[in-house]
Amino acid sequence: MRTSRHVERRTFLKAAGASLATVGLTAAGCGGGSGSAGGGPVTIRYAWWGADDRANRMNQAVALFEKKHPKIKVKTDFQPYVDFWKKFNTQAAGGNPPDVIQNAVTFLRKYEARNVLLDLKPQVQAGNLSTDNFRAGLEKFAEIDGKLLGLPVGSNSMGYIIDEKVYEKAGVTPEFGWTWDDWYAGLQKIKSRTGVAGDSGPHSIMYYYDLKLRQQGKAFFTENGLGFQESDLEAEWTEAMKRIRSGIYTDPKKAEQIKPKAATAGALSAGEFTWDNFTVRYAAEGKSSYGIAPIPTTDGKKTGQYLGSLMLSGTARTKHPKEVATFINFMVHDPEVGRIMGYDRGVLSTTEQFEAFEPTDKVSKQISAYETKIAESGVLEPITPHPAGADVIEAAFLRLATEMSLDKASPGEAVDKLFSEAKTAFTSNA
Structure with missing residues (x-):
């Protein structure tokens, strides 16, 4: 052994x-x-x-x-x-x-x-x-x-932390190579069979969105700026709001109330995207059993990790x-x-x-x-360089996505503010 x-x-x-x-x-x-x-x-x-x-x-x-x-x-x-x-x-x-x-x-x-x-x-x-x-x-x-x-x-690398008991009860089994459609179908099944929101809502996580972009041959950052268009993010955030209202994603107000505890650790969702080593945190904060599921993909192969x-x-x-x-x-x-x-x-x-x-x-x-x-599967790629000002943009991404989820701004308004603040951040850090 x-x-x-x-x-x-x-x-x-x-x-x-x-x-x-x-x-x-x-x-x-x-x-x-x-x-x-x-x-x-x-x-x-x-x-x-x-x-x-x-x-x-x-x-x-x-x-x-x-x-x-x-x-x-x-x-x-x-x-x-x-x-x-x-x-x-x-x-x-x-x-x-x-x-x-x-x-x-x-x-x-x-x-x-x-x-x-x-x-x-x-x-x-x-x-x-x-x-x-x-x-x-x-x-x-x-x-x-x-x-x-x-x-x-x-x-560390991005992973998908899940409440294993909720997934087992719902009969959902994440596997390497599952697609975003497979993932969303699993969230729907979890909600209908257990009453628990399938996900905490990944719309505020910059690194989650980076993975989705990298799977499409893009990235959140280029060496000098943002690697996506306003229309890309507006579509992502518009869909996120639909899922919040349907209950597939956690009620943002409830998630805010239990911070800094994570929504999945607080039994408000069946899973959420975060760094794989944060599994330690869930075991310490939560009362269930937690595991690391693979990242869903666009084509069943490229994870962007x-x-x-x-x-x-x-x-x-x-x-x-x-x-x-x-x-x-x-x-x-x-x-x-x-x-x-x-x-x-x-x-x-x-x-x-x-x-x-x-x-x-x-x-x-x-x-x-x-x-x-x-590491053995060969999905790992080089990290995307982060330009000066990336930290400001990450904070703005989190803040604006949260405001949007709490109905303080529409997806379009939040995206406009993000791009405006990003332009200022890149200029001031040039």
């Missing part, structure tokens, strides 16, 4: 590496950091987003770091996703950002252009940070124009770049941190942590099996 497991894991590394080797990002570099502190104890600030379960795991990992590095203290701060970036924008604009942040590809070009992020390459050259033993391709995930702006902590990654980045104004590098190095390489974090932020990025974490619970096994499946 042990031998079989490691063969499977080596197969996953090879398959994922082959896909990730094609992932490349190009952009301008950003500013470096200031000098490190002397020999006395120092305190660095670390901020991230997530739910309570992630915070509990993170605090355990930070405590372990402080135990092994007693001369470095870490002051932590975590917020829900939207609140995190609001706070960080204020801090960055005021010249007082945290020393280390959890980061994502959506924000690299924006903060690179503003010289907010620390180039970690000098710390690699000084021996304070290692880029060895990353799963193939991941070590360059945040390399921009020769500068290293972060190190990945895990990989890619591997993404959360990462840790230093900020350029830190007074302690050496300590920042020491902390990041520990968090991405230490085996015990891998065992603590599990797959909360994705399948672990370094071989030390990947091999240290033995998935024993159902959720982690599901995540590992899902990413192994999509």
